[in-house]
Amino acid sequence: xxxxxxxxxxxxxxxxxxxxxxxxxxxxxxxxxxxxxxxxxxxxxxxxxxxxxxxxxxxxxxxxx
Numbered sequence: 001x002x003x004x005x006x007x008x009x010x011x012x013x014x015x016x017x018x019x020x021x022x023x024x025x026x027x028x029x030x031x032x033x034x035x036x037x038x039x040x041x042x043x044x045x046x047x048x049x050x051x052x053x054x055x056x057x058x059x060x061x062x063x064x065x
Contacts, residue, residue, distance in 0.1 A: 018050040
């Protein structure tokens with residue numbers, strides 16, 4: 001049994017990109033460059049796109065012969 005499956009995959013470009021966007025948006029919220037509503041909308045879109053990308057990737061992998 002592989003132990004790597006229990007660890008977070010930091011090699012995922014989608015996850016890393018989503019995390020970086022989240023951190024930048026959070027910094028903008030803290031320094032009051034963005035309102036809470038703008039932050040919430042941005043984070044919703046970022047993680048929604050991340051989730052949709054993951055679903056699309058896994059569906060595509062299942063359809064490969």
